[in-house]
Amino acid sequence: MSTSPSEPTLLSRIAGPADVKALAPGQLPQLAQEIREELIEVTARNGGHVGPNLGVVELTIALHRVFSTPDDQFVFDVSHQGYVHKLLTGRQGEFFQKLRKSGGASGFLARNESPHDSFGAGHAGTALSAALGMATARDLRNSHEHVVAICGDAAFTCGITLEALNNVVSSTKRLIVILNDNEWSIAKNVGAIAGYLNRISTSKTYNRMHHDIEAFFTSFPTGVEMNRMYHKWKRETKDFIVESSLFEKFGLRYLGPVDGHNLDALVKNLEFAKQCDVPVLIHVLTKKGKGLDAAVSSPEKFHGASPFDPETGESVRPIPGTPPNYQDVFGAALARFARQDPKVLGITGAMPGGTGLSLLAKELPQQFFDVGIAEEHAVLFAAGLATKGFRPVCAIYSTFLQRAYDQIIHDVCLQNLPVTFCMDRAGLSANDGPTHHGLFDLSYLRCVPNAVVMQPKDEDELVDMLHTSLHLPGPGFIRYPRGAGTGAAIKSDPVLLPVGQAEVLRVGTNIVIWALGNMVPEALKLAAQLERDEHLSVGVVNARFVKPLDRNLLLSQAAVVPLLVTMEDHVLAGGFGSAVLEALQEAHCPTPVERIGWPDKFVEHGSSVDYLRAGHGLAPDEIARRVIARWRDLQSEKATVDL
Ligand SMILES: Cc1ncc(C[n+]2csc(CCOP(=O)(O)OP(=O)(O)O)c2C)c(N)n1
Known part of the structure; x- marks a missing residue:
């Protein structure tokens, strides 16, 4: 379906959302194909969130067909899946080619990058609250724009998303929430809500309803008395099942599951939601990595990939002789200490691979906990474990630990509980930018009584510090940077460092x-x-x-x-x-x-x-x-x- 090199592509003619709307429906699959080619080419060279973006190509096109940014507002959760939105809002060409590089597009959405980015993000779980604030502001100002929050399924493992959900109906009558359900966080999504979503999307009844609703909506021209039609549809399709949806219990009208790669169904559902006089949640099923076989078969690796071969999906090999990464050394050391002591536990907030905890998960699954994107819970959970004599290790990036500050002070340090914090990505996360740089942890920890705060000069000292922290009577915080260590040889036996001695x-x-x-x-x-x-x-x-x-x-x-x-x-x-x-x-x-x-x-x-x-x-x-x-x-x- 690709165009020949001499022919201008459809994508190259998209200067903004109006051009997306001007395309004939029959041209949209080609646009989707061209976007996928661009995503693969650029991320293969620069690295980036290729899998999440390949999964939302049709969804993002449909959003721009139905709504009009910047008047209407899209709030993307994390916003790592915002590349397609960037391509459709005037940021293609050299700027996008330099994605995540100096002078190029950010890997996330940012209010200072484009008026089409209504809200910046990089941390998970913020979209629903922010969108609710915008919708409420709209109501207070008596304006009429639409606000759409686009949240991944893993966003629903975040406390803030649930706090926002609890407030939707009391705050506004008009809000559209897209639940982009691909069953994956970075790793496989975890927890009871993930199980619930999985049951909805695989349930025969729901799937029958899904076909019913698609057939129902596609049988009507867009925009015709959709509210009346919806009530008719609800009467005709076993009302009680819809009422029992979790989201209906929170007062949102639930639509779906919708095939997230069927442009027609997406557009019809969005058109319907646009007319609703109650908050709506559209449950969209997407395939993470769609269009790149390697990404479909390895969603975790291609969530945020380092540069890769676009044909084979093979990662570009590190330069020979590159020392091991800090997080790999940490992961191996923790697995070793956990083997020696069953009281040593590893806890991650949805980042088993990035933190190096995958090894522990594989070797000692009973000593490993992935709690989802729930840093506050991770820290409190660790505090509870510590009261019973366990030695929990929370492996959380420096920037994401900011979210658990109250738990650090109020639950861990005030009670002087022996929880170890391993704060990876302390320092810069260069390609990711300000949402991900770990530059504030010393300031926010240095003022907390009982905290022991340290940073190793190399990866061997990191092992010593972990060993030392696991012997402290209270909390220990170890920060270390992203990427390769210095190549220091790791001693066969770690030493206890005298606390407070340089x-x-x-x-x-x-x-x-x-x-x-x-x-x-x-x-x-x-x-x-x-x-x-x-x-x-x-x-x-x-x-x-x-x-x-x-x-x-x-x-x-x-x-x-x-x-x-x-x-x-x-x-x-x-x-x-x-x-x-x-x-x-x-x-x-x-x-x-x-x-x-x-x-x-x-x-x-x-x-x-x-x-x-x-x-x-x-x-x-x-x-x-x-x-x-x-x-x-x-x-x-x-x-x-x-x-
Ligand atoms: C507070 C916080 N913790 C951890 C992360 C790391 N992180 C980035 S994206 C992501 C998974 C997002 O999954 P989902 O929302 O389902 O979107 P998908 O990538 O599957 O489309 C995680 C854990 C983060 N961005 N913010």
Whole structure:
């Protein structure tokens, strides 16, 4: 069905939603095919959420046929499935070709990227609440636009989605919710609601009803007294079954299940929902990865894929010699500790693969829990387990743990329960951008009593920290970055690290750099450079613990060294450097500190960590320049005083 290279494609002629509406219905399958080709080509090169987007091609086309953004509003949950929406709203061409790269389209929707993106997201479960807010605002303002929330089935494992569902009918009479049910979260969707949805979509009765409703609606021209027709249909198709739907119990009119790849059925259902005078939920069944065989057979791998061969689906192989990822080392260590101690448990919020917990799930399924996209519950669940002598380990990305802040303070730390938190993706998640960067965890944890907060300099120390945390009397938080470690050899037996003790890696008399985690190797390079080029004696300390901080070592060094430098992969506000400043201030120690870290800004997405660091003044040369300038300033101040 593809067009020849010389012929302009239908997609290339879509400058905005009006062009989607102008196509004849018979042209839509070709448009869908061209979109799929574009999605595969771009994500094969750049990586990205190929599976979710391949599954919503027809749904997104149908949405743009029936509604008119930006007047009407679409709120996509997570918004990782928003690529098709981007292609249909004027963002194709070079901008989309550079998807997730510097200067290209974000991998998520963002209000500052397009007026067609009514709400930005990257974290799951936010669409229904936000859409309900928009619909209520519309009602309060007496305007008439439509608001459509597009939620995946896994969004219904999130507490916030259920909180919003509980408030729909009391807030508005007009809201359209699309439940995009592909049975997958990143891994297979879990929990009772997933089971319920599965029963609806596989039930013979519901499937018969689904055919009935499709036949029923398609037998009428669009827009003709649809409400009256609906009531007629309900009378004719066993009312009691529809009434028993979970969503009807929450006061939403339930439509479906609808075949999410049947454009005609989708359009008819959306047209109907548009006219309803009650909130409506359309249950749409889609196939994640549709159009790419490898993605259909491996939905988890192709949820968010790294670059792959578009013909075979094979991942582009990592450069030989690349050290193992932090999360793989963590996953192997946790499985090992869990084998040795049945009280050690692993908990994930729908991320078994990304966190490295898949190994534990495979080897010791009884010690593994996937609780769905439910970080608040994950942490409280762990707290409950900890009260009974278990040693739960919550493996949650730094950015997603933000959601469980109250549980961290109120349930875990206040009761000093021994829960270990392994916060992956601390630092940048370059291609994903601001919703996914883990740049705030030190600030939000450093102020919580009883929390022990640490970051390893390499993957061997990560294993030591996990081992140490599993022996703490209270909560332990370990942060580590995305991707490859340093290649450090893992000791055969981990050691217990003395809590609150830093490690001196290099002695210096002019400057001492206090570095945290993945900044330690950078600090060692910087020290060598300053010694070589500036003839300075520069020490390096691997801080290990942000809380408790090694005050004794810090103060003893600050008493004799003219300049301290801190380096962290975290925002400066409230971070590691702030902890150092506070400790010095409390001891009335005036030693100056040059703090290196991320500024008080949301950091955009970009092609690589190095690219983003350079854009924010954190390239190695820039850091060296700042440190040298500070040193020279101090020397000239000293010279002035000496005069
Ligand atoms: C709070 C939070 N936790 C975890 C994630 C990671 N995550 C991104 S998409 C996703 C699964 C989404 O599944 P679903 O909503 O069903 O959409 P699908 O990709 O299947 O279309 C998860 C767990 C997240 N984005 N936000």
